Amino acid sequence: MTSRDYDIVVLGAGPGGYVAAIRAAQLGFRTAIVERAHLGGICLNWGCIPTKALLRSAEIFRMCGRANEFGVTRGGKTRVDLKTLVGRSRTVAGELNTGVGFLLKKNCVDVIWGEARIVGPGKLAVRKLKKASEHTEPSAPKDALGPGDYAAQHIIVATGARPRVLPGLEPDGKLIWTYFEAMQPPAIPKSLLVIGSGAIGIEFASFYCALGADVTVVEILPEILPAEDAEIAALARKAFEKHGIKIFTDTKVVDLEKEADAVTATIEFGDGKRQTIKTERAISAVGVVGNVEGLGLEELSVTIDKETIVADGLGRTNVPGIYAIGDVAGAPMLAHKAEHEGVVCVEAIKRLNVHGLDKLRIPGCTYSDPQVASVGLTEDKAKAAGRQVRIGRFPFRANGKAFALGEREGLVKTIFDANTGELIGAHMVGAEVTELIQGFVIAMQLEATEEDLMRTVFPHPTLSEMMYESVLAAYGRAIHIPPAAGR
Amino acid sequence: MATVAEASHKDRILASPLARRLAKQAGLDLGSLQGSGPHDRIIKRDIEAALGVGRDGASAGQAVATVPGRAFAAVPALSDEKILALYDKGAYKILPHDNMRKVIAERLTIATQTIPHFYLSVDCRLDDLMRARERMNAASPHEGPRAYKLSVNDFIIKAMALALQEVPAANATWTEGGMLRHRYSDVGVAVAVEGGLFTPIIHQAEVKSLSEISNEMRDLAKRARKRRLAPHEYQGGTTSISNLGMYGIKSFDAVINPPHATILAVGTAERRAVVVGESIAPATVMNVTLSCDHRVVDGATGAALLGTFKAFIEDPVRMLV
Ligand SMILES: Cc1cc2nc3c(=O)[nH]c(=O)nc-3n(C[C@H](O)[C@H](O)[C@H](O)COP(=O)(O)OP(=O)(O)OC[C@H]3O[C@@H](n4cnc5c(N)ncnc54)[C@H](O)[C@@H]3O)c2cc1C
Secondary structure, eight states: OOEEEEEEEEEOOSHHHHHHHHHHHHTTOOEEEEESSOTTHHHHHHSHHHHHHHHHHHHHHHHHHTGGGGTOOOSSOOOOOHHHHHHHHHHHHHHHHHHHHHHHHHTTOEEEESEEEEEETTEEEEEOOSOSOSSOOOOOOTTOBOSEEEEEEEEEEOOOEEEOOOTTOOOOSSSEEOHHHHTSOSSOOSEEEEEOOSHHHHHHHHHHHHTTOEEEEEOSSSSSSTTSOHHHHHHHHHHHHHHTOEEEOSEEEEEEEEOSSOEEEEEEETTSOEEEEEESEEEEOSOEEEOOTTSSTTTTTOOEETTEEOOOTTSBOSSTTEEEOGGGGOSSOOHHHHHHHHHHHHHHHTTOOOOOOOGGGOOEEEOSSSEEEEEEOOHHHHHHTTOOEEEEEEEGGGOHHHHHHTOOOEEEEEEEETTTOBEEEEEEEETTHHHHHHHHHHHHHTTOBHHHHHHSOOOSSOTTHHHHHHHHHHTTOOSSSOTTTTO | OHHHHHHHHHSOOOBOHHHHHHHHHHTOOGGGOOOOSGGGOBOHHHHHHHHTOOOOGGGTTOTTSSSOOOOOOOOOSSOHHHHHHTSOTTSOOOOOOOHHHHHHHHHHHHHHHHSOEEEEEEEEEOHHHHHHHHHHHHTSOSSSTTOOOOOHHHHHHHHHHHHHHHSGGGSEEEOSSOEEEOSSOOEEEOEEETTEEEOOEETTGGGSOHHHHHHHHHHHHHHHHTTOOOGGGTSOOSEEEEEOGGGTOOOOOOOOOTTOSEEEEEEEEEEEEEEETTEEEEEEEEEEEEEEETTTOOHHHHHHHHHHHHHHHHSGGGGGO
């Protein structure tokens, strides 16, 4: 048994937790971080990063299929070597995981290996975990401290989230997958049912479709990518359908029957009519729930609502000395949101003058083919909020670089407050838009108006010129589309 | 004055493009706002706060930030509607309150509602001070960092600082938990600015020379008029001075600036006929009125403070020891 006193102990080493710990160390706090499974959390090991590695392979495969179009011919048929493909994704995750350990060490953050529980105000018990999870062999970094009692003035809970399980659709790891299995398939199934069309579901649908699976997506809400602007989501849907993905919206899976090597789903449409779909495998991507259990939070009366810890904009829970950030503190469940919440939380503990994150300035990205990226209010939400808006649209098919790249499908849409010129939303679908959206996020953060954006020089030829033109279009001034079309 | 106004226009105000536009649309003077963005940049949030508008959807959920809370809302004697009903529409126009106006309203309402004030008044003869001041100013180098030009107010700051050291019971602040006895005399001086006032502070004025006080005050006042004071330059303090002498005001009572326990209201220095011995002689006389927080300063303590102040002012040589 060891006992040590820290200024700050962070529970969970995902992007929320490890960033909070590094920031705390930078500010001179004596800091430790407890992790039970993998440095880097879901994001690095089972989320953002490995999926992007998989999608990169899918993209290259698809481009190989189009190689002739670009004047490149290769002998023979392009094939997927799934073992190498998945192996590469795992290696990428592993390398970054090691990188996090290195950063923590260089910042003098103690890593405590095991499962943490808050046993009283400022008190932690860390115990050895029998098995980290079905998916990861716990691999403690070399200098990690072991189980025991620890004390900290401030405890930041960053324990993340796990797949939501709906009754009747329970994943079994064989036929019905969560993202864990979907990320390391033994073979590409011939047919696949994806339940849920949020970013995670759509990315897997896009990946498996590219690799040749017959993919069906079922979404209970009226449109896929429900968080996105309806117009953009509809365009994305068209593109997915063109790739061959079958999409049912306003439809729910009411039953999932397992057979020897297949599943049969009964789906019910909005009008009550039913149909069955037989696929080899199914992925349940119906969202995630916060890891709030077993942490001792109930005993300390920390307020929990809808499987997430209730915290204010500075990460403070209702109990002094206990903070929550990242996925466990609620939507949007995104890595960059977790990171920023970690920084804000620690800076607030340091009593630096900080403000809570403005959730409307947190971008969201889906790395499917085509990509989708957005920040701020959707057109519907802006109108529902009573804002008078000016909307600009600029299509990929009017952009020179898009032509050169052979990526002519897509749209950049901007939404301005008609009275003040404030950029209140930006929404994009098409190639590389996840790398473009940041320009608008900066503009929002610096509170640029349409005038500033119109005076900004965008390099030619780039896809980013569409951002400029979209702004112009909102004010009827687009150059490369005929008048009125952009309004 | 014109030069100050010009200078403040040239001075760069850090504000986001959106904040500039919103301020312009609302007819708000950006210079009157305190920014809450990085490097004190004025951003949309500050304009909304100044206009007192509810946060729109765009920023909901952010209210928990460390913006100073407006816990206290002054209760108006009459509701806005009742007041507006007393006047014909078109017979007035409504100017939105800026942040400074709101802070003044809030703090002075708190002061008058929570601090039991009483007032002590005394005349001070300034003849010796005027003579000393003339000789000192004549001795100043013409230019350079050591040049100075002392004003009567600089002597008042110094005298008040020294008097507080001699009557330490008055250099205090009331808190519910106990009396704060201050070690230093940090003297705030009210500076009128367009649309309100600032009270920058001369810290530890008891140990500073008159020329140091004078030059520091000049710098603070200049920057106060441009609204370019850092918070630590106007927050805190142990007493303050409000001087309306230059407007010809003979005497007045000032409202204490919380958390201070006293404020000295200074009237104009004027030539008066005074009785010296058995005869009447011309003299330069200035009236000062000390407002006291009775929770901290009792009548006798206040009288001792004011008496000591008067002694320093009437015989300024004593300030040199
Ligand atoms: C397939 C998939 C793809 C995704 N893609 C993206 C993307 O492209 N972009 C994006 O922004 N987000 C993406 N996300 C979401 C992103 O992964 C999460 O938002 C992010 O990981 C949240 O970070 P966190 O620090 O809050 O929690 P996590 O990353 O979940 O980390 C929490 C850590 O806490 C540990 N832990 C939990 N309980 C305890 C305990 N009691 N004691 C000790 N340790 C504990 C866990 O082992 C875990 O390592 C994706 C998610 C998935 C599943």
